[in-house]
Amino acid sequence: VIVGWILAAGMWTLPGHAATFHVSPQGSNTPPYDTYTKATPRIDVALLAAGGYGDTVLVHTGTYSIDTSIYIPRGLVWTGVNRDSVLVNWTHTEHEVGILSRLLGNNEVSGIEFCYPMGSGFNDNVLGVFGYSADTVIVHDCRFTELQLSLAGATQLSILNNEFYY
Numbered sequence: 001v002i003v004g005w006i007l008a009a010g011m012w013t014l015p016g017h018a019a020t021f022h023v024s025p026q027g028s029n030t031p032p033y034d035t036y037t038k039a040t041p042r043i044d045v046a047l048l049a050a051g052g053y054g055d056t057v058l059v060h061t062g063t064y065s066i067d068t069s070i071y072i073p074r075g076l077v078w079t080g081v082n083r084d085s086v087l088v089n090w091t092h093t094e095h096e097v098g099i100l101s102r103l104l105g106n107n108e109v110s111g112i113e114f115c116y117p118m119g120s121g122f123n124d125n126v127l128g129v130f131g132y133s134a135d136t137v138i139v140h141d142c143r144f145t146e147l148q149l150s151l152a153g154a155t156q157l158s159i160l161n162n163e164f165y166y
Helices: 002-011 043-049
Strands: 020-023 056-059 062-066 070-072 077-080 086-090 100-103 107-110 113-115 130-133 136-140 143-145 156-160 163-165
Touching (some): 043 056, 043 062, 043 070
Parallel strands (some): 020 056, 062 086, 077 107, 100 130, 107 136, 113 143, 136 156
16 A cells, blocks of 8 residues: 555656646637647736646747736746747836746746836836746846846856847
8 A cells, every 4th residue: 555655646746747838819718728729818827827847838929018026936937939029028117126026946938028118228226037036047048128137046047148138
């Protein structure tokens, strides 16, 4: 009985249980958002639905608005299909926060343009796209427009092939 219980418990941690959650303006907004046709139009909904180690939130072509800080669960990958076709506008009216206020570690973010469209020019009152993080964080192939990339607390940080426009 104990051996059977150990084997059954081990099933929950076997590799290959990671899921992909889709975001698209053309999706039907049907949980669990596991295909392009069932995609949610809201990034925050997909991030909340995901949350498991190795899960991916795949953002398809479109313009998205985020008006609140988002927490990225440990081990989650957040990727856009291409930084030239996925735009995330930060529309929060309060300063001193970032689009992603907390990456909880072992995260990867790629293929997205993050933009602060309010006002003209760089706003140094906005702390940046990313706030506090932990463990390993990889940010690559993104574009940051009128926003700073600010990562604090990452023990292993890789920033590769990003573009910055102020």
